[in-house]
Amino acid sequence: MQTGQSVIGSLKKSGFRMTNIRRELVGIFSNSKVPLSAPQLRIMLEEQGITANKTTIYREIYFLLEQKIIMEIELGEGKKRYEMADRDHHHHLVCMKCFSIEDVELEADLHEEEGRIERLKKFKITNHALEFFGFCAGCQ
Amino acid sequence: MQTGQSVIGSLKKSGFRMTNIRRELVGIFSNSKVPLSAPQLRIMLEEQGITANKTTIYREIYFLLEQKIIMEIELGEGKKRYEMADRDHHHHLVCMKCFSIEDVELEADLHEEEGRIERLKKFKITNHALEFFGFCAGCQ
């Protein structure tokens, strides 16, 4: 996975301005092991001494999505989360008690399944969302 | 899948009151081929000549979830959808252009995968969410 510094470098090289908020957000994403929501990002910036308007947060998320630096996921909470886009394809284990989120990689390959569905339903699949819900080691 | 009438019958037998809103909602769910959101349900009731407060809609959804008559799903829209709970396990094809929703059954079995993950991560999986996104036959 790209480091925060390398992302910042390539954004600069592409001609985008580098502000405190943008730099810090890239740093937060590249250091986080879990997907983060917009309200969470705002709090984390605040903790770093950076006050950002919520509009700015949403616009910056939009920018980072456009640049394919982050990707969007939903974990059934009624809000969106984001994580670095260049990670190995993976899924999440969401604890229904403490709401912790853990990564997991699939051994099974959904690609043939997707091929079968595409032929059967004449539907062009571009991506999928697969998350597992249950109870983490500490909460069982 | 249970019919609306049989659901209404067993709810009555369990001692729950049968109101117009509840009866109509059960009917709507048992006739719908796609998962429905709270705002959508309210509009569909209105179309049947039943005006319901949105609080009532949410409380009725909560009731039907508790009774395990419906189940909750999320299709990445920032709102929840609900469908009959006693259907065969299935997933959804969500068109990113016209936002139509189609059912699809998986041939691959995720159970062994879940067993592997449970052992590996010491995480007790109770359910999963798998949805496919892309473009339907008409939108490609």
Added chain:
DNA sequence: TGCTTAATACAACTAAGTTGCATTAACATA
């Protein structure tokens, strides 16, 4: 040092969903 304009803030808004409390009506029983 100043210019251009991307980035930001602010205010006002929408949409989904929640909470507390007052009111209404389903239905058991008398």
Added chain:
DNA sequence: TATGTTAATGCAACTTAGTTGTATTAAGCA
């Protein structure tokens, strides 16, 4: 078929996530 109990409903006020238009600020180049 009247009546009492309380589940179901309505209403108002609220929260949280997210959006839009416009004015202001500041990054980075000439």
